[in-house]
Amino acid sequence: MKRLNYPFSKEQIRELRVGDMVLISGKLFTGRDAVHKRLHDGTKPPVELKNQIIYHCGPVVLQDKKTKKYEVKAAGPTTSIREEPYQWEVMRDYGIVGVIGKGGMGPKTLEGCKQYGCVYFHAIGGAAQVLAEKIKSVDSVHWLDLGSPEAIWELSVEEFPVVVTMDAHGGSLHSKVDADSKAALKNFL
């Protein structure tokens, strides 16, 4: 088990390899379809994304009526491949060091990871409750006009469990498992 603690850096990220189980502590920014589309269309991000991690997640967030405090009720990853056209640009233009999601991403993103020093972390799909418990606070929210699930939520997490499935050295667990299982299947047909 490895640990990745805030503030994140390119050096830390380059040490990670496919298959590493990692507990992330620090800051995450949620961002899914609408955020990536808006960044792609040229709008500058409302927060400094350099050396930050983006989480593909549309959390269920409730606001306490009295204290106005936000609380995350569910926060599992969403399917990442939808951001495949945009993700590498966000790496290039804004210097993120990590992406968390589920299902893995394609060759463009893998190339981006290698070129700009970034990794893809796979969270456990469907584990909404466990992952919500790792979120210790909601620190700010931006672009709420996109709707709550699509907004950028700044979250503080502790020991957020993920697996590195694409690293900054061109390694992808997804293409490996895909190729191996394809080869294995041939033996059983």
Place this chain on the structure above:
Amino acid sequence: MGVRQRPAKKLNKKTTKKVAKKATKKIAKKAAKKTTKKTDKNKALKKAIKKTAKKVVALPGLGHEVHLFNSIVELIRITSAEIPNDIQKVILEALAAEEKNTTAEYAMNIIKANIELAKKKSQPICQDTGTVLFYISHPANFDQIKFTKIVHKAILASTKKGYLRQNSVDSLTGENPGTNLGPGHPDLHFHQHTKNTVEIKLMLKGGGCENVGAQYSLPNNELGAGRDLDGVRKVILDAVQKAQGKGCGPGVLGITIGGDRGAGYVYSKEQLLRKLDDKNSNKVLADLEKDIVETSNKLGIGPMGFGGKTTLLGCKIGALNRLPASFFVSISYMCWAYRRQGIQLKADNSIQKWLY
């Protein structure tokens, strides 16, 4: 599953009251009109309400409306928050089978913890609470229209309470009314049976796993799959390989051999209503089910597609007749967050027993 003791959370008191109030008001009004001749109007009205109050909820073939509403809300709550025992058992076996200190074991451990936590907090196991699929078995003279209306009310209430996420989107405008109601949502399947009881089964099927479902038309030249059982086997294994971990595996397959395209998919989901530990009464299909699970688990795809021993938790196959000209194999994939439950109703529409 026998009788469960559940902490009955404040069950939609407000909404049930509303339903009851509305109904009583209507009938009370009618009754009041009839009794206006009497001198003591107030007295008569009170009497009428008392008299009709009992009738109000007694709908032909449906029994007590408010009870039915409560039973369905409770069914939704439990389905969303608790994995049935037959599935949890297989998940725990899969966890035990994975090698220690691997990503596969890591994933299964988190899945296990998530199941426990969701149950404890009575919160959705996964935030995608999925397509809401109801399967209702009922005796003759059952009022499906009234039943559907009550289901809609129960879904609204369950969405407000957070048992269901706002999960239904207009396909043309992209708008989400936040109600989980609309064309095709929820999806209700009525079925008349000879028993005198009403049984309601519910399945919540998430989008990620639905997306990796597949339908094949045999023969399939690319896969060398002909119109026989070996061809069927080939396309099923192809679907498993293509799905990788994308449907939040390890998952369960529901499969139909035959039928037309529509019936094939509908029936493949009905296979997912079978208990994981049941045995197919058709020997050929029973063998194929076993073979598919064993072979899939040799592919090394593993939980979440991280690599590992368990790719499938189960496989359930049914067959429908087909036309001589077509041969479809329809495959529905269910993720590990396998949410299905069922209830049998008492005569008064409260819950008699849980079906899984």
